[in-house]
Amino acid sequence: MTTATIDPTTRTVPPFGGLNRTILRIEIKRMLRNRRTIFFTLVFPAGLFFAFGGTQGWDDSAGHGNVAAYIMVSMALYGAALTAASAGAMVAMERALGWSRQLRLTPLSPVVYISIKAVVALVMGALAVLVVNAAGLFQGKPDMPVGRWIACAVLAVLCTLVFAALGVFVGYLVPGENAMQILGPGLALMSFLGNVFIPIDDHTSLIWHIAQWTPMFGVAEITRAPLTGELPWYAVVNALGWLAVFVLGAAWRMSKDTARV
């Protein structure tokens, strides 16, 4: 019956847990083909900036720049957060399709899989930031020193990781395509509460006290710090706290998930 046998020792394990350029290329190409992603990444945040960035009082001074710059940075952060969250939520979609199970039958390590998703989220977040900043340049109203402008953009990109983790977490909690239905309005609400869409000027008000505890607040303060020139300690605590919550939440759901698959 058997005419040959296979010697398992001749087989090798791929380096880096399966990480390679081909996957990154295909994953990013895939995101750029998705119309919904393109809308949220490229069109929506830039549209919001054009809607809010030119309103009355845009040229008032704000820290080291003007109000238009402040709004531009806020919108860039919002766009990047939305994009990163939707990239994160794709993990759940792929689980629902059985793709995660399929990948478990390859050498790809689960940690590498999530790292790839994080890189894709960062790249897409960076694209969203780039587009809003380009919109700002095109409109011509935002004004701040070039170095601070670049610093704000870089911080916005880094802060998107918090929302990539949130996307993964929510994606695991809410099955399939419904994740974005929650993340979309959820992030908008967080942005209102977190001092991203509408500046909360009265620092004694109830809304301000609530705002300080919401997930957008910390990252927004950090992202705008080069412009405003101030960075309250509680904003940093807020950002790190929520990052920990989302990362641990995502890790917890994922470990549950792999135990069950």
Add this chain to the structure above:
Amino acid sequence: MTQTQLSQIATGHTPVPAVSLSGVTKAFGAVHAVRGIDLELQQGEIVAFLGPNGAGKTTTIDMMLGLSRPTTGEVAVLGMEPRQAIARGLVSAVMQTGGLIKDLSVRETVEYTASLFADTKPVDEVLENAGITAIADRKVAKCSGGEQQRLRFAMALLPDPALLLLDEPTTGMDVEGRRTFWSAIRRDAEQGRTVLFATHYLEEADQYADRIVLISQGLIVADGTGSEIRALTSGRTVRATIPDADGATAESLAAIDGVDGVELRGDTVLLHARDSDAVARYLLTETDARDLEITSKGLEDAFLSLTGPSDTEGN
């Protein structure tokens, strides 16, 4: 542990078994899906894993794939932990549904999978062998069920696996497709590839497998070649009416040589026997039996009798 196993293989006089399960159980809370399985599959075997839904087939296969861990017992694939065998591209599986991303093209899906392994066959060659070169640039969402199944096979064969696990592989294939499929599987088995396929079609198992492992309620109830399994379950049913038949009658009938089981339904007696002639002779000469009927059990009956819920189970 793996180190010693690997060095044993290196000195290897006997090839490692493709799969080795010993004392494997799996419980999900109070549900005991697998209740103690010992099984060894040799390289190059084509084995049918046969059993009704809920028998524990999928649970057992998931443990071979390292997707879940046994509650107790040991699972080794090619002498390694399943996860290590998978990392070396030694194990592949083809499921019936899912496992594909809809917005990738056929070629992208194969390229993506290929990039994850240390060594694979060339993507173009695999596409060609699977007969999907012509649809390589088509989105998976636009592929028919059959085309998606070919894609799944292409992905599974990329790393040239030593063990291939298939779930209902020929569902939806016509007779011709089925024959081509199995001759390809047979060719690969001759190169040493072990194929384990789950099915609930006894006929397919009988026709194409070297060996049939019959599982029911989390236990292996039969393990052998098709003809061995048939021999286990062959025999005939003798039905007769015996006035005033009671427990004593049943006992004396059960004592006849070649009788496997006796059922009493009022005056009607059902005897399951390997030697129906001897039973008939005894009934007609030694008892008041009349209205004798002798029927042979079909393969399906045999399957059902082996896998069905057993009334005599004591524990």
